[in-house]
Amino acid sequence: MLARLVVEKVTDRSLGEEMQRLILGPLGLTGTVVPDTSTDVPEPHAHAYYRYEEDGQEKVVDVTRQNPSWISTGGDMISTTRDLATFISALVGGRLLLAELLAEMCTPEPKAGYGLGVFVQDVPGGGTVITHNGGITGHAGLMYSTPDGGKILTASLNYVDDAALSMGEAFQKTTQRLVAEIFGGGRAASAL
Template identity: 65%
Template sequence: MTRSAITAFPKKIIANGGVRMPRLLRRAGAAALAVALLSGPATPAHAAAGPDRPELRQALQEIVDSGFVGAQVRVHDERGGWAGSAGARRLGEPARPPLNGRFRVGSSTKTFVATVALQLVAEGRLGLDEPVAAHLPGFGLDRRITLRMLLQHTSGVFAFTGDFYDGTFEPGITWSGKEWVENRFTTYQPEDLVRLSLSKPLRFAPGTDWGYSNTNYVLARLLIEKVTGHSFAVELQRRIVRPLGLRGTVAPGVSPEIPGPHAHAYYRYEEAGQPRTVDVTRQNPSWISAGGDMISTTRDLHTFISALMSGRLLPAPLLAEMRAPHPVAGYGLGLFVQDGTTDSPFPLPACGATVVTHNGGVQGYATMMYSTPDGGRTLTASLTYVDDVAMTQAGPFRQAMQTLVDEAFCD
């Protein structure tokens, strides 16, 4: 994500109000200078032990200089692992972000949810192409909707974070602006988020089109919980976190805390004609639920996506299903497949290398999670910034993504 210009994306990606990465790219940035002034003097990039990668250190510093509060980046490839951080852990303070600090990963959560659901398919407890309504009675789900449609965003279900329907935007729950800041500790039940979505007409007949909707993954979470009899957090721990030794990864539920070392995120809005910047690191993430509530680290995201792509978490036939891209946006089952054959909401490596990815973000946190299809080369990163309704960091963020993707995947 590092081009200065924002390219055109499929309308259905941009339309969704809840997937923060595509929406972040809707407008070019105009307030990077203001963010830089808030951040104070730039702190030189710091690298962890490993092979010296001056090109990555320079890219990291350029990202912070473009207006981000802080950044932490990790690259693993044939030369080994490299990690670095730059900028500030908090606005106005000199300390850098921790090299492997925790952060809110946003929609990268979806890849974890899809992996757990597909493990249940491998065990014969769910059918990928069987209707899910029988497992989730009481919602009035269309009986044509299958697990595959939920995981690939082809169900047609309205997004509770707001969506386009019949050519007009219809809002959902509040997740931006002053109103969200003031009510960011509100608890939402996943069942209520689903009912809100299902109170709206389907955007299209199930299986006939593609439309990104966070509701699909809240339904997938409820399906996992119904079939296993355990919370998603418990199944995540049992199936992925403990086997892979992911020490910084949690599904927080309604807890507003980020456990362990972490950088801070911010939100800016106007009050009485004056700009006000608020630390929004602590928030109740139940507003997004399994659409994007998880917390992780760059090391854990690397370990996870590498293990997934190398076949350690799913049998080969299901991994192949996961990596089969839909023709509209290159979306497989819980991740984007960027091979140049479909439009993509994220920058492609300039050299044409094929990558799989599911980036994400929530207010003030932007996450990158990329891998080659075999898991042999990965890029994971967290950028912190001052968010706002206008998405003024969209341009710098896209430029940051492009630079890092090119450095990580183009020799």
């Protein structure tokens, strides 16, 4: 939130306007928006769901349209898988940052594996990926790239979750297997 406030104070423009001017426009990311308080989701889109219990009965509600402003700059963007691929390719390819800044960004803190805005992960079976996934209730976006941008994986997911995040463990295991299969030379079965 502090970064958003600084950007808006220094530029006298909204974060969405600055994102459009500096990143979205130059990269041609026409399927990406900064919704602020709008609940609109650009068409076409998947639907998101939330599961809860009421009066002893399990219920599922469509939560596609939601106000993401509570996340602030922690992830209040909506994008397509094509735009995610373009973005990660431009990032690791040096089109968004100077080489020394990109190197610093992709140098993870040893214990957490987190750099400055991205995770740097070793892949079972060999290799490394640069990643930063995101999500909000019922939606998730995956974005992975080799450090040289030679191989990229993006995906958009919709799912039914609940307050206990009961899908979390299965989601993590499935994602790890997918990443190992794609980036680890097809060694997913032995990696898990």
